Amino acid sequence: MKYLVFDTGSIISFAMNNLLFSLKDLKTRFGGEFIITEAVHQELVEHPMQTKRFKFEALQVLKVIKEGTITVYKNEQLGPLTQDLLSKANASCLAHHHPMQIVSLGEIEALAATIILKGEALVVDERTTRLLVEDPAALALHMSKKLHTTVKLDQAALGSFRSQTKDVKIIRSTELALIAYEKGLLDPFLGDYPRSTLIEAFLWGLKLNGCAISEEEILRLIATETALPTGKSTS
Amino acid sequence: MEERVKRDIITVIDNLLPLLRRTPVDAERLKELSNHTIHNASIYQDSGSVKIAIVIYALYKLKLRGKDCPKIADHLKNIRAMLKQGRHEEFHRATNTAIQYLSNIDKKIRLYIDEVIKSAQIQKGYKIFDHGISIAQAASLLGISQWELRSYVGSNIPRDLIPDRVSFSERLENARRMFQ
Structure with missing residues (x-):
């Protein structure tokens, strides 16, 4: 197990x-x-x-x-x-x-x-x-x-x-939330916005609620993840 | 109580009392004195330093808003006397009484004062966390929940983030492997 x-x-x-x-x-x-x-x-x-x-x-x-x-x-x-x-x-x-x-x-x-x-x-x-x-x-x-x-x-x-x-x-919860994103679990919240908005939204939410992730990491992630074809990215 | 902490609290009160006699009170100096006691609270984690920090910080907030606390000097002198005489139980009681006095200043603003005290606890908890103590330990020391402290920590971006030895990419790859 x-x-x-x-x-x-x-x-x-x-x-x-x-x-x-x-x-x-x-x-x-x-x-x-x-x-x-x-x-x-x-x-x-x-x-x-x-x-x-x-x-x-x-x-x-x-x-x-x-x-x-x-x-x-x-x-x-x-x-x-x-x-x-x-x-x-x-x-x-x-x-x-x-x-x-x-x-x-x-x-x-x-x-x-x-x-x-x-x-x-x-x-x-x-x-x-x-x-x-x-x-x-x-x-x-x-x-x-x-x-x-x-x-x-x-x-x-x-x-x-x-x-x-x-x-x-x-x-961290950041990595776990990213896995949820990559598995498409957050796709219902996309609406008409681009994927970069979704990633930015939940990462900043995590940061502003106390998760130790830097702004640099957030920007890098947005750049990396949105370069890929779909939200179900690298897994 | 560590002798160093005791001497430090007495010094803080000795610096504070003349400030309270001036009109207007130098609120920023009050804030500095409150922050000073947090160093000891972080290292020794004694409840005395923490409570004094809260009293002074609450006083700072009240003074900023032009609120009068006529008897606070008497409370502080009593706290100092108990500490100097080594009467530690009476010292803690006197500090609790000072906090209670600040809460009871005006029944109409009782809720506001409670919020000031709570805000002081959270602010000081953040300071202790910022010194390197864990959020859980800082919250426990200040008698607040991690939920309260985390929401404050998140909205106060630290001035100097400590770089991670384990890179973000490595953590993400580890996570991806677990969910394959």
Whole structure:
């Protein structure tokens, strides 16, 4: 069985851009399971259900879960691995010799689930988690600039964290939305506008709702994708 | 509470009190002081720094709109005294009382003040995120949801994007392979 694990932010990106509907079809094409963990479920559904502003978005996510498109994963190995990774992640960056808590439970639980399930990828929009897995030196440099103080990496904690996460591939909601576009799932929204308008619309929507995609990437994508004959482009 | 953080909050309040005696109040300086406390909130993630940042930021917004907060100086002096005496529980209570005072300034504008406080939480959450802390952790620290913070983060394009080691093309190719 194949698995694609989602963190909170990537589902929020889809919800805020009215793209949740595409997950059912994407899951069928993926030929496996779409997974969230209990901590992610709490952040996605339970927390906003106690507020007014994003309650309806939470209900929309709940519908997708109840339909079986997304499964909430529970496993007794998850807790210990999550705590282990969380303590290492939050010991890896030091400012004034003080370890900084840079990530929280939900993000790391999603990462742990990806490891246990040997997931195809973790879908995460959030910059800090991605950098911790892929390029912690860049994260430390960024934090040093912003905090006006040297942020050092604890190589022991970081090394151990990276040895456990080295096989994890990360994609963003951007890539997933592009797959939905390439499979023609967004074609009903074309109307009389050119394909470039559709791509521009959903990419900017994702960006303005918090996905870390640059303007340069958006422009490049528009140029690449609209050069191809149809929306069902390169797959 | 870290000694460094404690000293820093006392210094911020010491800088703030003379500002409040001036007419008109230098609102931009208020904003600077609020931003300063966020550095400590990002590093040490203590609730004290976060709350002080919210109090000062809310004060900044109220002053921008010409609202009077006659008793805020007394609240700040009390906060300072509790901190200096090492009475940390009373310090947190005093900070909560200051936030409550700002919320209760005018019953007619209670909703507006609540929005100011919420806006302050979101703004400060964004600042913490901008320093490199994850969105989830920043949201948790400020007591707000990721939904609220993400919608604000998206509309504030960061001044310096960190280049990805994994290129966009590589990520897209990985995604395409998964959906073949």
